[in-house]
Amino acid sequence: MKNLVVLSGAGMSAESGISTFRDAGGLWDTYPVEQVATPEGYKRDPALVIRFYNERRKQLLDVKPNGGHELLTKLEKHFNVTVITQNVDNLHERAGSTHVIHLHGELTKVCSSKDPYNPHYIKELKPEEYDVELGDLAADGSQLRPFIVWFGEAVPQIETAIQFVSKADIFVIIGTSMNVYPAAGLLNYVSREADVWLIDPKEVRVDSFLKINIIRKGASEGIAELLLRLCK
């Protein structure tokens, strides 16, 4: 079977009712990114940051995977599929995708404030534990922090992602403005022979010598078209 690698972003979950970041009215319009998505913001006001992610986490209980997430799982019948997502929600997994790499962390997990990527202290929360409070501690005695890769932090999963991208026969970009690195830089590892697709209702500027097949549609309609075109 051919290797098909997806790079998804916030637009993938838009039809589930989760806001994107950079569209008008997006999350970064309402919450300053420096406040809620940087280590400095967390140091300055941990309670506010913990509350912000508690709200995002609780939203997971009210949303469902959309048709796009579901159609992606159908591709697994025809290809070896790896989903590399910038999203911190769990909608790919809930739809049934079996191989998902989260580049920017996961809302359902918490970790140590001192040593965030030490797997020893990373903990998956059950829904009844979604409300983390100041004073809830990781096993190393530090405050439990959201398991999110903030701006200015390293992206530990990027090396694994590069391995899969460089072996992709088909590479599909869905719902990302390709503004955030190193995620957007994954395109540089796609082979010249690969078949490359981009699904987004808006124009996305990408800096690449590759020929890209554009499907100017939302995720569920766009992935339905992709399925038709790949699995004729």
Ligand code: OAD
């Ligand atoms: P953006 O908000 O930058 O981009 C969202 C993209 O989704 C845009 O290109 C939209 O046109 C597109 N879009 C909107 N509705 C869509 C739909 N129904 N179907 C398909 N596409 C749609 O989000 P990302 O590129 O994911 O990081 O942002 C990357 C990272 O920046 C995020 O992971 C987050 C953010 O800051 C962290 O929080 C660390």
